[in-house]
Amino acid sequence: MADVLRRALLAAPLMIAAGEQSVFDFTVTRLEGGPMPLAEFRGQALLIVNTASFCGFTPQYAGLQTLHDRYKTRGFSVIGVPSNDFNQESTNAATIREFCDTQYGIDFPLAALSHVRGPQAIPLFRFLATSSGSTPGWNFHKYLVARDGRRITSFSTSVEPNQPTLLRAVDAALG
Template sequence: MTISDSPHETTPHETSPLETIPLTTIDGKSTSLADLGDKVFLIVNVASRCGLAPQYKKLEEMQKTYGDRGFSVLGFPSNQFLQELSTDDAIKEYCSTTWGITFPMFEKVKVNGKNAHPLYAELTKAPDSSGKAGKVKWNFEKFVITRDGAVHRFRPTMQPDSPEIVALIESSLPIG
């Protein structure tokens, strides 16, 4: 992530606290946002048995459309709303076979409360378009982190390919 006067030029920056939070992939590997590179991220708390699960298809389409330009969807399964499969292996299998997911997936996390994953503890400080921060409302809440480290929040029912999200992502990526 970098600080930028223009969405198409980047300059070195100081490390954002979000970049250094330890993350664990669905395969059990340790990583962080910094390790994933200087990208625009769309972070989503996902759940396999949620009525919003068809958003996986649009998330994967966005990964394929923008992935080569410095963008990545990051999926964080959560059973906090009691709609996720019981094991990371089952989640991985479901995402692969049902939706053909190629974007990075992470181990199951809590997104709310005192045991919320540190990444979500930070992300939920960001307000949505109505100015409300705080708890994740439901599965498939979306957070876009632009290269300048700004966090933009979109509630669960907003589709990943909505004009607001697409415009934000496109304006944050190099022309390509």
């Protein structure tokens, strides 16, 4: 009897962990409107990035697209989340889409204009900040989400999409 109880107690943390929230439990709105349930990406590694069209770091869009193209066949996707929290994004979805298409040929998914920090942050970004211990300090803050949707690593704005540190982390997340 004691052995059964001991095994049950040892298994309890696993049962609790299995019920924890993951990135795949969230839904954001697509830039073009309509829901984008992140459950659509279940089992993939994701790089979720708050983006802006009129920022000194905007050229990172090119690197994000290259990263998306390089790893998408291995189960990876970049998801851009335009934000005007730092006053460097259009407030018009059509303008954001046109900019991304014409300037950078972006074909990775883009969410609707969203708040990514502070009390107005969308639930996804509150979860990412809490899980990683890092809140966006500027545009192009990156959250790398492992295939399980729970292990989250953040990268500051200054980490370019092609930097070896980020590339190694993506490889490990896809591992």
